[in-house]
Amino acid sequence: AQSVTQLDSQVPVFEEAPVELRCNYSSSVSVYLFWYVQYPNQGLQLLLKYLSGSTLVKGINGFEAEFNKSQTSFHLRKPSVHISDTAEYFCAVSAGGTSYGKLTFGQGTILTVHP
Amino acid sequence: EPEVTQTPSHQVTQMGQEVILRCVPISNHLYFYWYRQILGQKVEFLVSFYNNEISEKSEIFDDQFSVERPDGSNFTLKIRSTKLEDSAMYFCASSNTRGNSPLHFGNGTRLTVT
Numbered sequence: 001a002q003s004v005t006q007l008d009s010q011v012p013v014f015e016e017a018p019v020e021l022r023c024n025y026s027s028s029v030s031v032y033l034f035w036y037v038q039y040p041n042q043g044l045q046l047l048l049k050y051l052s053g054s055t056l057v058k059g060i061n062g063f064e065a066e067f068n069k070s071q072t073s074f075h076l077r078k079p080s081v082h083i084s085d086t087a088e089y090f091c092a093v094s095a096g097g098t099s100y101g102k103l104t105f106g107q108g109t110i111l112t113v114h115p
Numbered sequence: 116e117p118e119v120t121q122t123p124s125h126q127v128t129q130m131g132q133e134v135i136l137r138c139v140p141i142s143n144h145l146y147f148y149w150y151r152q153i154l155g156q157k158v159e160f161l162v163s164f165y166n167n168e169i170s171e172k173s174e175i176f177d178d179q180f181s182v183e184r185p186d187g188s189n190f191t192l193k194i195r196s197t198k199l200e201d202s203a204m205y206f207c208a209s210s211n212t213r214g215n216s217p218l219h220f221g222n223g224t225r226l227t228v229t
Binding site: 036108 | 119146148150156157158159160163170171173206208210217218219220221222223
């Protein structure tokens, strides 16, 4: 079984500042890792994913995340945020294989970007 | 860009009633999923569906729940006799392969059981 912990429920930040949203996971098997974003009244949209290979993954909207196996972390970063990045962000893992689509989600981090 | 569409956006029902939540996955996708999010809680996996049968289901997905792909385009979630604790946002998702293609989520149906 897998579990995901997002360490911050809310992160306020000023526009153009850098941001890091933290995610730690636990699993007894190798995992695939994902970050999703949810804008108000919308579904979950994939920001980026780590399946294998380079541990630094780049996604849409200027976001990136780094997979750290020793620390079981997959933190999301953006060097300069915009007002439009205000949303809820979810970290998720899956065991892959036949359970690829069975995602285990963290509780979400609400990012609020202030002018 | 193709989207997963869910109807209705909000459904109110009385306890004990049957409810059907509807989803139209992206047309060339083969794998289908339902997730739910109770207010203030995590998004939880309910069930995955492939080749007209359930691939995997969670402990939440008990005998009160069923899924169906009745006509090759819709994908439905039925709750036979709703309980207050079924109140949640229900998300449908689809993907075109099991491997590394992402899940595409719909905007969700908010189910309120009174």
